[in-house]
Amino acid sequence: MILPAAGSGSRVGGETPKQYLPLLGKPVLWHSIRAFSRLEGCVEVVVAVNPAWQAVAEECGAGIANLTYVAGGDQRQDSIANALQGMRTTPDLILVHDAARPCVSPGLIQRVAAAAAAHGAAIPVLPIPETVKRVDSSGAIVATIPRGELRTAQTPQGFRRPLLLSAYSHAKQQGIVGTDDSLLVEMLGHQVQTVDGELTNLKITYAQDVKKAEGILAEGIVG
Template sequence: MQSDNPKQYLLIDEKPVLVHTLLKLQRSSLIDDILLVVPENDIFSVRENIERQYRLTKIRNVIAGGKERQDSVSNGLAYAGNEYDIVVIHDGVRPFVTEDMLARSIEAALRFGAAVAGIPSKDTVKEVDCNGGILRTLDRETIWLAQTPQVFRRQVIQDAYARAAADDYRGTDDASLVERLGITVRMVMGSYTNIKITTPEDLVWAEAFLKDAAVHDLPPAGYKENDDS
């Protein structure tokens, strides 16, 4: 990001990216509590400069993360224990999640046990070898790009993380751990605007998107999308 500041703390419209994301969850009628997982050295500043400053009353606790994302989610699950029936896992740098997306993901998880927001690939996808040689062209009709939220029945995601720990398995997302249990994870339509802010270009796009929403007097990421059909 060409900045010493971690991407979740970079500013969009004078607020940290993380705050935009947390405000969406704070305002959602579907979210009861937020367990916020951050680097251990950030806990005090996040509590003071984010939780208290923006009155994020749904934050139940700010928890120390781990070396990698999987370790951080594991810490969050351990803290949550058996209190919740449904667990919603969401990236702090995806500030354009919508209420509709949350609703459909939670509904699918209640029905099927596990659900992930995602979008169909617009581009042709190639499988390549370590030297950059194309091995084959994948069928674009079956390729979806996973996003968050990723939503699970509590026991499903706890079992998946326990199995991964026992096998010393590292997955690329939470759904991949559940898939190893032989459970089919349901894909739910996300949004092409539900980007993960990881590059300077993403930050520029996010600024423009918020400004455009303000000009048209719209909610920053919209609260209504097309259904899955």
């Protein structure tokens, strides 16, 4: 299990990265770590952190035995590459999850893991309810995009370990930078399976998202 947590979270505002914002009295990262470390079958959680926030990250993982910290990189992809190199175990499956998604449910994690075991790679997705427009540099609408086959991607994204390692090796050799891990696997020509995501599995991007996450966790409506 890999949690990239080295980002600056600049869209949230303020100087505190979003993964360290307080959520029900604990940092967001605290909740994300425990969503995975408590699951049966999770042999290791690797957290990629900015060295400037190492002490705070270690406090988030206090008392958890199967936890490893590695230095994050300049980009998310660099952080995950460092995490892959720093893993102390060799699990059959590796899940990669945004540290800023603290409301992930056990059911979603299990669905992704099962699909990844069966297909080699799997990610959770959600349909797009709004109409999608393509615009030009001036802001004028160029086209309306049929959304029937479009989905937004979430995490955790799951992969058989050899496949993810191959994808990262290939990306490094070819200079590929992906917006998520499944894209790197796609670039190998390997099909990625999807499973139903969850609306409650929100990513904290803006300050108001913290309030939403607090409501989800406080009411126990994860999933």
